[in-house]
Amino acid sequence: MWGRSPGSVHRWTPAPAARKVRTRTGRRSRDFKGSSIYGNPDAGAHEVHGAIRDLWQRMGWELSFLRCPVSDEMVHPNQSQQQVPGRACDSAPRSRPRSAPQHPTLIAGGHYGRAHDGRPDLLGPLCHGVIGKDGGVYMVGNGRTNHAGRGDGDVLRAVIDERPLPRGNEQNTDGNARVYGFECESLGDGIHPWPEDQLKAIDKAAAAICRTYGWHAGSVIGHLEWQLGKIDPKGFTVDSMRARIARRLAAT
DSSP states (O other): OBOOOOOEEEOOOOOSOOOEEEEETTEEEEEETTEEEEEETTTEEEEEEHHHHHHHHHHTGGGSTTOSOOSOEEEOSSOEEEEETTEEEEOOOOOSOEEEEEEEESOOTTOOHHHHHEETTEESOOOSEEEOTTSOEEEOOOSSOSSSOEEOHHHHHHHHHTOOOOOOOOOOEESTTTEEEEEEESOSSSOSOOOHHHHHHHHHHHHHHHHHHTOOGGGEEEHHHHSTTOOOOOSSOHHHHHHHHHHHHHTO
16 A cells, blocks of 8 residues: 655545534544545645545544645556655555565564664565564555565566466566565575474465465465566575465365
């Protein structure tokens, strides 16, 4: 659900059927038919409507972690976005996300705050979950997270069809909005060991997602199969992990 990208500002003229003026958390807001305007003393007044407003309402308005908008809506070819403090909320459809759990990371010793908070150059969450050496799966994000980056649309279509993957040669598709992602605790050098408890947790997490959606092991990909220049995972092959996942799905 989260990301940051350029786009054109879309200004919406709300229907004149204002119901009332109300105050939430000390900020002024006015509700219209299908839209709301928030007054933020730091960022000014901004309007929320459509799918983004529906999300806002389900999450509890600005009482949720979304807080108040700090921009007007920006329109992109396949979605609309609106900035909230530190990130963006978007209206992109969530049809057929896919599972890509193998992302070795430099997180070590169980300190997973960075996966949630992000880095100075990249907003968090950086994945949906972190899979530790101890076999624990630590959930740190939901919706859209900044973990997959841009990959080849031909690869995505092959994943959806669960057929052999072509070699990607473009970066024309946003994987963050379409792929589940798990970071796996490792130095990523191909030498740092992968304990059996961790490998089992990887295949159980991926199998659980596949089972939920009725997918097979062909819906699981590694980062190096999705994005140009990536080398992870190192220390085991994605084919060997897909084989483990296929055995687990066949046994249940």
